[in-house]
Amino acid sequence: MSANNANYDLLCAARYGRLGDVESALKAGADIDFEHVDCNVSSTGTALYNASMKGHIDVIKLLLHKGASLVKRNKLSYAPLLIAAHEGQTEAVDLLVKHGATLDIKDCFQHTPLMTAYIFNHVDTVKRLIELGARPDLEVDYMSHIAKRLADRSNCLKLVEEARMTKLLRCCNPKCGKPGYRKTLKLCAGCKLTRYCSRDCQKQHWSVGHKKCCGHDAYTEEGPHPIDKMESHPSTCPCKQERFKFPKTS
Template sequence: MKLTHSIAFAIALAGLAACGPSDSYNASGSAGAALLEVAEQGDLNALDQLLAKHRQPDVRDSCDWTPLMKAALYGHTPVVARLLDAGASVDAMDKGGYTAMMLAASNNHAEALDLLLKRGAMVDHQESTEGWTALIWAAKQGHARSVETLLRHRADRTLKDFKGKTALDWASEGGYAEALSLLQAADQAQSSVR
């Protein structure tokens, strides 16, 4: 069963893989390409130098990824913070509707995820390819730290993806005991409030 999920996940992310590491840019000029590159690498000093000169934190590559998305994907929390301070759009979306917050959650970068949520990221945003939320994606991968962070920020556990599955369904099917336990505890806490 896990193999089937792994294959489905790999297929779903095929489009994202082409947009991963910086190799071709649609960004305007070399400054835009450099900003995307240093955000991906997590080079805070180079980022500061580029932002001091150009102040355009939302440049995009050919897949519509921003420097904030690249920094979040790789868990470069100080770079995420600096880009947000420079005015980067916290909820900018790529071609599939993925945001920096979703990319941080999908890679279990809980510190970057928490920062993005504190800065106003839409916790329940659903991307357009599978209907996944950050909570679904984190649960599907068994990323307990991200699941815990999202639940603290009141992520909606009842949202379903395009297959009709919730985060709890995915954690259960994947056999991710810690993520499943967190989701079940949140459900029980919600039930006792009613």
């Protein structure tokens, strides 16, 4: 098996949750962070991205153990944690955060995982993200606006409002999660996105994976917004005919 074939085998195996095939592809030399890029607006995302989207926990665990990137985004700016929140994969969200994924990472719309889970009405995911330390005070007016426009967001909105009313945030070390007021929690000097109740919690979170994400997971795309790129995407682009498609499973 060539390394290039192994890359595609890895993507497909991660997408469909075939743990043994993921192991085989990695042994055959697959790049763990490979993604297929159709053009400047379309890509598959990495193996970890696809496993996170589908909630394949055993595959996610293996990929994280092997060093898969938590911060690499697809062409529409989604990192693994963002797509897991988008799809309501609560267990995947929990696992990614416990391995150092930044809770308040933002996509090209400036939506955090909490906002994304809220928009798509994933109540359990919203609840877990708040428990893990996601900031509930981001874009409060926007969340209220969404609740009015879209049906059945009342449970999500209630969770967010209850968390916001306490005026408490949580330590971002998943093994702690101690609540505290903003002024008493120590902000990470690197990414300024994570907060800790003590130096020990910051060190522990750093060692389990935050060091791989800190300062590397901000959305910094320059030039046209990804949606603008899509809207101006020419019909003659080769990806219209040749876009990579995951094979159907039997």
